[in-house]
Amino acid sequence: MNTPLTPTPTPRISIIGAGPGGLTCARILQNHGIGVTVYDRDLNADTRNQGGSLDLHADDGQLALREAGLIGQFWKLARSEGQQMRRWDTAGNILLDQVPDEDDLHKPEIDRGQLRDLLLNSLAPGTVQWGRALASVAGPADGPRTLHFTDGTSIETDLVIGADGAFSRVRPAVSAAVPAYSGVTFTEAWFDDVENRHADLSALVGSGSATATDGERALFAQRNSGGHIRVYIIRRAPADWITASGLSAEDTAGIRDHLLDEFAEWAPRMRHMISNNDGPYADRPLFVLPAPHTWDHVPTVTLLGDAAHLMPPIGVGVNLAMLDAHDLALALATHPTVDEAVRAYEKIMLPRSTDLAEALVGGADFLLEVDEQPDGQDEARALQQKLQEQRQIDGT
Structure with missing residues (x-):
């Protein structure tokens, strides 16, 4: 058996x-x-x-x-249109605008x-x-x-x-x-109903993403679905920069003033990505x-x-x-x-x-x-x- x-x-x-x-x-x-x-x-x-x-x-x-x-x-x-990528200078002039082909499906958003x-x-x-x-x-x-x-x-x-x-x-x-902390932090700002409430930003960003940098700080704007845009304010800063500056995560006005001061040399239309956001900021330090x-x-x-x-x-x-x-x-x-x-x-x-x-x-x-x-x-x-x-x- x-x-x-x-x-x-x-x-x-x-x-x-x-x-x-x-x-x-x-x-x-x-x-x-x-x-x-x-x-x-x-x-x-x-x-x-x-x-x-x-x-x-x-x-x-x-x-x-x-x-x-x-x-x-x-x-x-x-x-697929979200693959568009722009680069600005700190005055908001478009230096380069990469628009995807209609049939480009390599990396849609x-x-x-x-x-x-x-x-x-x-x-x-x-x-x-x-x-x-x-x-x-x-x-x-x-x-x-x-x-x-x-x-x-x-x-x-x-x-x-x-x-x-x-x-x-x-x-x-x-x-x-x-x-370990990389030394670079992202501070996220949100913009809602951009076609109506933030039309200038919508036109500046286009259908996808756009970025500008001066070597020490950068702005990266990204269109999301549903009429939303997220802006990432990128800087070298201590991981605890908010508390070290005497602020708290809930102090939206204080954080805004601090960031505007760091971007003081940038054009007003670019600084609007820091000052005109809807709601609080979200700080996202980068670790490696x-x-x-x-x-x-x-x-x-x-x-x-x-x-x-x-x-x-x-x-x-x-x-x-x-x-x-x-x-x-x-x-x-x-x-x-x-x-x-x-x-x-x-x-x-x-x-x-x-x-x-x-x-x-x-x-x-x-x-x-x-x-x-x-x-x-x-x-x-x-x-x-x-x-x-x-x-x-x-x-x-």
Whole structure:
């Protein structure tokens, strides 16, 4: 009589973080019939504003959405005209205006919130557990692992995927690296109903994004859907510059006066991007991880996106996170064990992210350079395209 085979237990997969990377990974896993749970610290999907617009590239972000079966829905939301890129001088004169061809679909824009909703709505009900802030990962390296949450609860899992951003609570399970402040900060200002309330700004920005810099500070304006524009006020400053200036995050008038003083030499039409905003400012200091950031393989824990490689905001980070998610999910779907899948994924991801991170060292300062290329993403995109071509040659 033949002895019946013992079925291989279905691995319990836990993703920490319901951002684009974590949700993309969950969606592709579910498309392959693999169960997964996503844990996020936010109380619900609407707890936080998801930020501005993203350009999703054909060879990574769009590739992941195609594997997720969502590319058709993406094109219903995407704005190809958002690829327009202008550069101004500090007087507001347009130095260069790159207008995309009508059939240019390489990196159309989509609002972060729209992308997140697209991914969230594609998941099986109950996939995302809200209000579950991770405290720590415990248990032996070969598993099972125990996830301890700040609400006092815990669960066992066979694979922990850290998709929880710059200050990842999963990262310490594989790496001692911590983010360091880059010395550059973004202060975000919002403008609503721009065609009616901020017509001059709307005309100045155009259909996509525009930037100006004097070498020490910069303004980067980005059109979002629904008649909104976000302006990022970029400067070298201490991470605690608001409190160090005797201000608080709620002191909108005080912050405005401080910023206007720093941009005193700029033309009034440019300073309106600082003074005429609707509502409070949001300060977003830029942090970086050491380059390269690698770790010794652990069979039960891995990272993707900013948890693994924290890139400057020049159009690389979200695309790379979604490509990570794509590669990890497909590895889990095509390898017989979690350990083998994680090894295969990290064999692709770590060299790719290392090359990009090393090429972009000082990328935050690059945002302020006067001789910056009209599209500040060109160098990163060229490198990433080279890496993609090499990946296809290697068959990985």
